[in-house]
Amino acid sequence: MVGLDEPRLRLMADFLRQSVKDLENLMKVPGVLGRDLPASIGETPYEIVYEEDRLRLKHYRPVGKKRIGTPLLVVYALINRETMLDLQPDRSVIQGLLRGGAEVYMIDWGTPTRKDRFLTIDDHVNGYMDRVVEVIRQRHATPQVNLLGVCIGGTFSIMYAALHPDKVKNLITSVSPVQFDTDKGLLHLWMKDFDVDGLIDAYGNIPGDFLNFGFLMLNPARLVIEKYKNFVDHIEEMSFVENFLRMEKWIFDSPDVPAETFRQYVKDCYQQNLLIQNKMRLNGSRVDLRRITMPVLNFYGRYDHLVPPEACVPFIEKIGTKDGENVCIDTGHIGIYVSSKAQKEFAPRIVRWLMERDKEDKRRAGEKRRPRREKAPSPNV
Amino acid sequence: MDKPMSEKKQARGRKKKEAVPDDVVLGILQEMGDLWARFFQEQMTSFGKAASTDTANLFFAEASKSDLQQQWQHFIREEINRCFQVTPIGPLRQYQEKASRFIQTFAEWENACGEFSTLLNKPLAQSLEDMEEKIQAEKQEIPVENRFPLWIELLENRYLALYRSEEFMPALHKTLQAVTSVTKAREGLMDDLLKSSHLPTTRDMDELYREIYLLKKRVELLEKELKAQHGRT
Numbered sequence: 001m002v003g004l005d006e007p008r009l010r011l012m013a014d015f016l017r018q019s020v021k022d023l024e025n026l027m028k029v030p031g032v033l034g035r036d037l038p039a040s041i042g043e044t045p046y047e048i049v050y051e052e053d054r055l056r057l058k059h060y061r062p063v064g065k066k067r068i069g070t071p072l073l074v075v076y077a078l079i080n081r082e083t084m085l086d087l088q089p090d091r092s093v094i095q096g097l098l099r100g101g102a103e104v105y106m107i108d109w110g111t112p113t114r115k116d117r118f119l120t121i122d123d124h125v126n127g128y129m130d131r132v133v134e135v136i137r138q139r140h141a142t143p144q145v146n147l148l149g150v151c152i153g154g155t156f157s158i159m160y161a162a163l164h165p166d167k168v169k170n171l172i173t174s175v176s177p178v179q180f181d182t183d184k185g186l187l188h189l190w191m192k193d194f195d196v197d198g199l200i201d202a203y204g205n206i207p208g209d210f211l212n213f214g215f216l217m218l219n220p221a222r223l224v225i226e227k228y229k230n231f232v233d234h235i236e237e238m239s240f241v242e243n244f245l246r247m248e249k250w251i252f253d254s255p256d257v258p259a260e261t262f263r264q265y266v267k268d269c270y271q272q273n274l275l276i277q278n279k280m281r282l283n284g285s286r287v288d289l290r291r292i293t294m295p296v297l298n299f300y301g302r303y304d305h306l307v308p309p310e311a312c313v314p315f316i317e318k319i320g321t322k323d324g325e326n327v328c329i330d331t332g333h334i335g336i337y338v339s340s341k342a343q344k345e346f347a348p349r350i351v352r353w354l355m356e357r358d359k360e361d362k363r364r365a366g367e368k369r370r371p372r373r374e375k376a377p378s379p380n381v
Numbered sequence: 382m383d384k385p386m387s388e389k390k391q392a393r394g395r396k397k398k399e400a401v402p403d404d405v406v407l408g409i410l411q412e413m414g415d416l417w418a419r420f421f422q423e424q425m426t427s428f429g430k431a432a433s434t435d436t437a438n439l440f441f442a443e444a445s446k447s448d449l450q451q452q453w454q455h456f457i458r459e460e461i462n463r464c465f466q467v468t469p470i471g472p473l474r475q476y477q478e479k480a481s482r483f484i485q486t487f488a489e490w491e492n493a494c495g496e497f498s499t500l501l502n503k504p505l506a507q508s509l510e511d512m513e514e515k516i517q518a519e520k521q522e523i524p525v526e527n528r529f530p531l532w533i534e535l536l537e538n539r540y541l542a543l544y545r546s547e548e549f550m551p552a553l554h555k556t557l558q559a560v561t562s563v564t565k566a567r568e569g570l571m572d573d574l575l576k577s578s579h580l581p582t583t584r585d586m587d588e589l590y591r592e593i594y595l596l597k598k599r600v601e602l603l604e605k606e607l608k609a610q611h612g613r614t
Contacts, residue, residue: 014525114586118594127601186544193550195557202561202568204587218544220501221536229529 025232032235039245042083044094046106050135054110055128057135058082060098067101068354069361070146070169071136074106075129075160077151078257079211080250082108084337085150087246091338096347102354105136105145107153109255117204117259121268122282124261125159133160133167144169146354151175151307151333152265155275158315159282162291170357171292172350174299175333177311178289178318181273184308186218191270200259208254218305247338276318289315295323297353299346304333454492476573483566486559493552493559500552504539511535 050057074094076082085093085106097104107129112119136145147168149157154176161168183189199206216223234240274280280287296319300312309328316324329336329345336342469477512532516523523531543549572582581589 011522011525018525114583115590115593117587118591186541189545190550190553193554195554195561198558198561202564204583217501219537219540221533221540225536226533 022232025235028235029232032241037242037245039242039249041088041246041250042086043089044086044092044098049105049139050132052128052131054112054116055132056108056110057132058106058108060094060104060106062101062103063095063098065101066103068103068146068351069358070142070144070354071103071105071140072097072146072148072354073133073136074104075147075149075153075157076107076109077153078109078124078255078261079152079208080254082106082150083253084250084334087250087338088243091243091340091343093337093343093347096343097351100347100351100355102351103140105132107132111255112205112258113256114204119258120260120283121156121159121264125156125282126163126285129156129160130164130167133164137167143167146170146172148172148350149174149176150337152177155269158275158289158292159280159287161294162287162289163282163285165291165293168294170295170297170354172297172299172353173312173315174346175301175304175307175312175336176298176315177269177307178315179273179276179311179313180269181276182308182310184310185304185306187306188270188308188311190214191266194266194270196263196266200263203259205256205259206262208256211257212252212254215306276314278318289318290320292319293321295357296321297325297327297350299327299329299336299349301332301336302328302330304336306333454488454495457488457491479566479569479573483563483570486562486566490559490563493556497552497556500543500549504536504543508532508536508539511539 044060046058046060048056049059074082074085076085086095089095094104094106133145137143144167147157147161147170149155149172151174154173155178157171158173158176158178161171180188180191203210231241231244234244268274268280272279275287276289278286278288278290296316298312298316300307300309302309304312313326316326327349329342331339331342336346469475469481509532512528512535515531515535568583572584575582
């Protein structure tokens, strides 16, 4: 052989071997996908306790003894579906919370239709969310609920907590943007001069497919090429295939976003960054973050490319309580809920934190009941 | 007394009177054929013109992707669109105007999407070049199993660089604008179709939805006021 030394020949042989393997795997894909694969999501049993328009309120009962006194309301985002928190039994934030002894409620926003295009953020926060909180308060005869907000659902929860602080006992936010004036995330960059009016005039509600295309475009190398190559590489591992299909099912099940909500979110938050400046208004009422006086736990993902840490972290500095904490999880935007590593961190941490707050409340209540003793004067005085 | 003519004879007579000479029919057909041939020839000539501009000789030969795309867009803009850019007149002018608008926006959309997809394809080519450079720069051969992850990383970096570049945002905005324009123009056409079928248009339905939305808000407010009044009494 001329011009080809031994390492190069070996490399060529490796390359050929790899290509044959890839081709073999690729040929197996139709056979595997042709089978009836179990890829159902959101399997944890629940009951619907409230319905209004397209919204449904799901109620999950704790597994075993109830260890957290106040019911927890999970407010999911308007993008994709809440089933992400209950993808499969061993990757389920909901099950993690139930095992920890929490009584969980979760909002399913449903599928908006053209009829819903005039719904604003105010309708979601002061309308639907407030009525849902009322339902829970009545069901449990409790003055307050714990709130857990996810992504935009977290931003909504922040607005709700600022406008109705008396109804929220503890606030937990996860990957929820508050500081929008950052160029770290591409979404923040793209949204700056985005013609949201033009898009809404043309489409009405923002189509889920349009949003999906935008999210895929953020990182085509990983989300369009590497992801499917990985799938082909692991085509013979059934657990991998099933997990993959569950994620596919969830990720491309994207409801449209109500037009006016989207318009306000882009203009007030992404373009004018009003929320963190305490200038955002919902139906005339100013959202003042300093009114958030309840304990706050704020999760963010270190590698989150949609809501970068810079968009989440400053929230804690702006609230009116010292009992606020940022928690970083070494994962991305979705990984915080579905990665096997985060399963051991996210839900258990919430349960622990809520139990600590419950203990603290009991201690304070005990102190109030006990008559105060006069302190003995110091011998130096 | 003359016998009345039989019906057959009468019919023959009528046919003779009404018959058009064959040469006239042939003449008309000839004219139509000539007209079509002239039209066809004109179109072919204009197509030839488009193809004989400075870069057009590359159209079928050594054209790079962008040249090919530019030529295609030129052809659509200059030759196809021109057929529809006739000033509308008469009672149907508004429909013609809408149709022209749709065709124009469609061409703009196609143009913008073409440019945008060319832009999005750039990192692919660049990352492959990067990969080649990397392989040549490495002293030792990069094992096969490491090559794909390396390429993905290079591609990811290239996309990030593109998205933060100055050329990307204008292209994105132009594409989005083209998408919204063509969608609105299509809706204009659909509205006419729906109206002619006595069906409500999207705008009609939106008005209705808005009214329902506002009514619901009003009812909600009234309910609250009523509750408050009952609470006081």
